Amino acid sequence: MSxxxxxxxxxxxxxxxxxxxRLRDRSFFISTAVxxxxxxxxxxxxxxTDVGEDSFDVGLLGGDQALRSAVQQQADVAGVEVEFGxxxxxxxxxxxxxxxxxxxxxxxxxxxxxxxxDDSLRAVLQNAYxxxxxxxxxxEAGIDPEEVTAALNGATLGTVTLDPEAEExxxxxxVAFFGSMVLFGQLMGYSMWVAMGVVEEKSSRVVExxxxxxxxxALLAGKIVGIGLLGLVQLMVIGALGLALAGGLGMxxxxxxxxxxxxxxxxxxxxxxxxxxxxxxxxxxxxxxxxELQNVTTPVTMxxxxxYFASFLAFMSPDSPLVGVVSVLPPFxxxxxxxxxxxxxAAGWEVGLALGSMLLxxxxxVALAARIYEGAxxxxxxxxxxxxxxxPDRGTSTPAGK
Amino acid sequence: MLxxxxxxxxxxxxxxxxxxxxxxxxxxxxxxxxxNGAGKTTAMRIVLGVLSPDSGxxxxxxxxxxxDMRREFGYMPEERGLYPKMRVFDQLVYLAQLYGxxxxxxRQTAGDLLDMLALGERASDRVEALSLGNQQRVQLAAALxxxxxxxxxxxxxxxxxxxxxxxxxxxxxxRVDAGAAVVFSxxxxxxVERLCDAVGIVRAGRMVADGxxxxxxxxxxRRYRIHVDxxxxxxxxxRDRLPGVTVVDGSAPDALVELAPDxxxxxxxxxxxxxxxxxxxxxxxxxxxxxxxxAVTDGAGDDAGTHAGDHAEExx
Numbered sequence: 001m002s003x004x005x006x007x008x009x010x011x012x013x014x015x016x017x018x019x020x021x022r023l024r025d026r027s028f029f030i031s032t033a034v035x036x037x038x039x040x041x042x043x044x045x046x047x048x049t050d051v052g053e054d055s056f057d058v059g060l061l062g063g064d065q066a067l068r069s070a071v072q073q074q075a076d077v078a079g080v081e082v083e084f085g086x087x088x089x090x091x092x093x094x095x096x097x098x099x100x101x102x103x104x105x106x107x108x109x110x111x112x113x114x115x116x117x118d119d120s121l122r123a124v125l126q127n128a129y130x131x132x133x134x135x136x137x138x139x140e141a142g143i144d145p146e147e148v149t150a151a152l153n154g155a156t157l158g159t160v161t162l163d164p165e166a167e168e169x170x171x172x173x174x175v176a177f178f179g180s181m182v183l184f185g186q187l188m189g190y191s192m193w194v195a196m197g198v199v200e201e202k203s204s205r206v207v208e209x210x211x212x213x214x215x216x217x218a219l220l221a222g223k224i225v226g227i228g229l230l231g232l233v234q235l236m237v238i239g240a241l242g243l244a245l246a247g248g249l250g251m252x253x254x255x256x257x258x259x260x261x262x263x264x265x266x267x268x269x270x271x272x273x274x275x276x277x278x279x280x281x282x283x284x285x286x287x288x289x290x291x292e293l294q295n296v297t298t299p300v301t302m303x304x305x306x307x308y309f310a311s312f313l314a315f316m317s318p319d320s321p322l323v324g325v326v327s328v329l330p331p332f333x334x335x336x337x338x339x340x341x342x343x344x345x346a347a348g349w350e351v352g353l354a355l356g357s358m359l360l361x362x363x364x365x366v367a368l369a370a371r372i373y374e375g376a377x378x379x380x381x382x383x384x385x386x387x388x389x390x391x392p393d394r395g396t397s398t399p400a401g402k
Numbered sequence: 403m404l405x406x407x408x409x410x411x412x413x414x415x416x417x418x419x420x421x422x423x424x425x426x427x428x429x430x431x432x433x434x435x436x437x438n439g440a441g442k443t444t445a446m447r448i449v450l451g452v453l454s455p456d457s458g459x460x461x462x463x464x465x466x467x468x469x470d471m472r473r474e475f476g477y478m479p480e481e482r483g484l485y486p487k488m489r490v491f492d493q494l495v496y497l498a499q500l501y502g503x504x505x506x507x508x509r510q511t512a513g514d515l516l517d518m519l520a521l522g523e524r525a526s527d528r529v530e531a532l533s534l535g536n537q538q539r540v541q542l543a544a545a546l547x548x549x550x551x552x553x554x555x556x557x558x559x560x561x562x563x564x565x566x567x568x569x570x571x572x573x574x575x576x577r578v579d580a581g582a583a584v585v586f587s588x589x590x591x592x593x594v595e596r597l598c599d600a601v602g603i604v605r606a607g608r609m610v611a612d613g614x615x616x617x618x619x620x621x622x623x624r625r626y627r628i629h630v631d632x633x634x635x636x637x638x639x640x641r642d643r644l645p646g647v648t649v650v651d652g653s654a655p656d657a658l659v660e661l662a663p664d665x666x667x668x669x670x671x672x673x674x675x676x677x678x679x680x681x682x683x684x685x686x687x688x689x690x691x692x693x694x695x696x697a698v699t700d701g702a703g704d705d706a707g708t709h710a711g712d713h714a715e716e717x718x
Contacts, residue, residue: 004470005502013499021488205481209544212450212477213500215469378452 007221010214014222018197019230031189032234035182039242042178044249055081056121059093059105066135067106070128080120169343172261173315175243176342179265180311180335182238186269187334188304190231191276195284195297197223198377202288207377216374224277228270235269261342271355272307272334274362276300278369285376286384296383307335314339324350330358403427404449404552404583409458410607411444418444419455420607426583426600428551431574433598434587435690437698441607442587443480446554449585450477462552473501476550478541480557486530490521490540493529494547501548508547515543519569535566542570546577553577555586559593571597595690603697611697618693625686626667629656632678644673656682 087093376389498508646662
């Protein structure tokens, strides 16, 4: 009637359940929404703080159209925003400046401010004033003001960028940094889910029923793969929404090269998750009650926190030698390397070394976690010591009397 | 035939099982009774392979049980043994698939089982939303989902209301009639007596009595309730006249006496008649509860020190 499942078939069944069950869980949608919300706030934040920095309200007394258009033109060149407020006389203008409705007003040959004049506004007004006064003087000398204006306007400096990709690399670095922040959350959250799943099965004794049917390693493998796939899908959703949001708000220009940091984050998530989830599963298999979970997963959490701070360091001071070391050192590399790679800071051999040592660590952790899980998952009651868990063939699912 | 052959298991210094053996035939319902911590759960977990014995073997149809053969076993652990947040129906189908049952067959069987256990309407509820009694029914369904030839159930009746007990008993009886070997542990001895074809009484990891309830009775001392229409001293007179008679309870007009194995009950009747008209002479059938009390208290002092099995089962 029934045939024995292969290891792979059993693990696939488990993975499918983990994926499907958690996808239907409300907390999955909440956490996705919260993360996207945080990205939105971070993306919008500079817009709010921008107000008042490079935007000025100016009043021009006397209604001089020439001065007004000159100010406008100079403002465009300097990249600042100038709004003109309507003021009828000096009295009203003075009141507006005192109330803060205007940043400055120009009356004759003076500019009036409440306390001090912003440097960029000073440059704009000064240049505009000189231009107007200059062309007035020239036209008095018999030269056509139109020609003067045309001559002056034509004489702007062009800009030649020596490293045209620098800014884009920088933006990629920023995107990768945000990627690492999200990655940190994902690694913490999903390896914690693995730990909680292991303890849930233990505390409800489902594990006894499960292990009567399939091998412990298939259960572990399925759990890690299923939850990890969900994490990857969520990360893709967050990455796509985050990029779309940042692009829509004009934070980054969406180009194909902006996908690079997102893809890097996804790739490093897979590696980082493999390492951290194995550690979490092994730690959680030692206990039988959810209450003890925090206790045993603290070391894993600490490792993740260290990676998190290292990625800050990598963002703030990319040239620090410490960053170079941490970026190749597993498991910290998972959060640090994507930033360096996105910015193009990491040499090829560094990337290779980071990948190689990470993979090596994963191989070791998988073997270790499988062994500890097998040794500890059926021991109910008090916390199982590492040594007990590693002692083979006690309370495992090996056939009787072999 | 399911054979547990000389199973031993220690937890550190604590002996949980000590040379425990018994057999269950297909089509037989076997009741496994014993005080808390006597080793019942340990034995069941060994049968299911979730625990290894220190020594001894488990055989099914003459062959040592391995993982592949265990797919014919169904197991219901004492505690919940279900995913609290999973829907009842999905849970059953999932378990069946893990045992290698095809998905379509699994869905069919899950539906049938839930209908049979009167849980059809709760199929799409999460397990945690069900009452404990209903959770237990789901658990039984989970143990039956792959149509096992051997069923091992740890305390399947505990916490069920009388209707639940009847439903569970009915399902188990149907399985046995269909040829399955069923072992369950229980503290409800009247229930065990009513349902089981054979009973094993375990104490401190050792089997102290094993057989049908009738056989266990046969081993126990015979008791009779006798009423002789004579003066108050007739009981003492009877004991004095016939060696091997012990008075268990002589306070009532009808006395309860125990006869030694070599005493013929007809001779006892004759002796009683000599004392006066005999109004009652009834063999008293001991209940399983009485047999159990005798079995677990007999010489319990001898080995209580070395077999502190209570701790073992409680803490593992």
